[in-house]
Amino acid sequence: MQPDFTKLLMDWNIAGNTRQMPWKGERDPYRIWLSEIMLQQTRVEQGLAYYQRFIDNFPTITDLAMAADETVFKLWEGLGYYSRCRNLLVTARFIAFDLGGVFPDTYEDILKLKGIGTYTAAAIASFAFGHPFAVLDGNVFRVISRYFGISTPIDTTDGKKLYNQLANTLLDFTQPGKYNQSIMDFGAVICKPRQPLCDSCVLRHECEALKHGWVNELPVKSKKIQRKTRYFYYFVLSFKDHFYINKRSGSDIWKDLHEWLLLESADEIAPDEAILTEVLNTILSSFSGRIVSISEPELQHLTHQTIKGRFIRVHLKKALQPDKGLQLVAKKDLKKLAFPKFINAYLEAHPL
DNA sequence: AACACGGGGCG
DNA sequence: CGCCCAGTGTT
Structure with a gap:
């Protein structure tokens, strides 16, 4: 017996859901996977152009698997959460080269892939293969929380378990893919985070949150994010028509993206030529060149x-010792490298 | 179990 | 300025 919720939602999908997306109804697991990875913590409108670009450049998973890392990161540039791009490559190569290009077709095997968690595994399993697994994303949490009037935080272990159980009882087992698509569309279009369209909602007669006036309080999150400030001083070192570039690594932000020589400071540093020259002398243990500009503070x-932070342009008279982990890149080759937005925004306003 | 990971859009 | 977005991996 199908819950009222499910029937009403599926009826809305046929009668009132006009949301269109290029991957809707798609059955190619590669395309579904690609779209799902791109949309993790990312609004559909933001991911759209990136998806098209990837499909144009890499029509098949083998095309993606064979691409150079840098090419792929450049296409991902600006989308954020760059570990997704790293994992995308790992998984593309695993499927193309180790699995003979055949995408895994069970929830359990899909879940094992790098970059795929419970949400994405359920999405691919249901969209591509029709398997009955309910997706649980931000939309679904919100719809279920409001419909049942549940104030259990969604970002706790207990909360996730509870919502997952509910989500799977509401699932339309005869058409899991359509159902999953519908509930996410519904959350995005009707049961929105702010100013939801309760007046025209097909679930309004049964919605506990609406009945009790809790719509704007649900769902509940337990954790609040803390924000800290960091001071980045980038030295744009050039030698003739080449620039010194670092590739970020470790566990910090912007891993795998490129940057100039960075000094991170605990405090602000005055934009003073003498001070910055001294700083540079310390970092590089002496250099030969001159500071040609110091930018305004950028945020x-x-x-x-x-x-x-600020960007400090430096013209070197002599090349650096090849020990700083910096590589010398010709100006014309810079456009092949992926940079964080912080740097690209500066470059756009102040071209090299 | 907490926390960090980007960038953009909205009220 | 805070919250949210088709979440996941690491500690």
């Missing part, structure tokens, strides 16, 4: 931190 807001 970049991320989810967990605010980056504040």
Whole structure:
């Protein structure tokens, strides 16, 4: 017996859901996978152009698997959460070269892939293969929380378990893919985070949150994010028509993207030529060249931190010792490298 | 179990 | 300025 919720939702999908997306109704697991990875924590409108670009450049998973890392990161540039791009490559190559290009077709095997968690595994399993697994994303949490009037936080182990159980009882087992698509569309279009369209909602007569006036309080999250400020001083070192470039690594932001020589400071540094020259002498243990410009302070807001910093352009008279982990890149080759938005925004305003 | 990971859009 | 977005991996 299908819950009322499910029937009403599926009826809405046929009668009232006009949301269109290029991957809707898609059955190619590669395309579904690609779209799902791109949309993790990312609004559909933001991911759309990236999806098209990837499909144009890499029509099959083998095309993606054979591409150079840098090419793929450049196409991902600006979308954020760059570990998704790294994992995308790992998984593409695993499927193309180790699995003979055949996408895994069970929930359990899909879940094992790098970059795929419970949400994405359920999405691919249901969309591509018709398997009955309910997706649980931000939309679904919100719809279920409001419909049942549940105030259990969605970002706890207990909460996730509870919502997952509910989500799977509401699932339309005869058409899991359509159902999953419908509930996410519904959350995005009707049961929105702010100013939801309760007046025209097909679930309004049964919605506990609406009945009790809790719509704007649900769902509940237990954790609040803390934001810290970091000070980044980028030295744009050039030698003739080449630039010194670092590729970020470790567990910090912008891993795998490129940057100039960075000094991170605990405090702001005065934009003073003598001080910055001294700083540079310390970092490089002496250099030969001159500072040609110091930018205004630039800002970049991320989810967990605010980056504040300046860009200092330096013309070198002599090449650096090849020990700083910096590589010398010709100006014309810079466009092949992926940079964080903090740097690209600066470059756009102040071309090299 | 907490936390960090980007960038953009909205009220 | 805070919250949210077709979440996941790491500690």
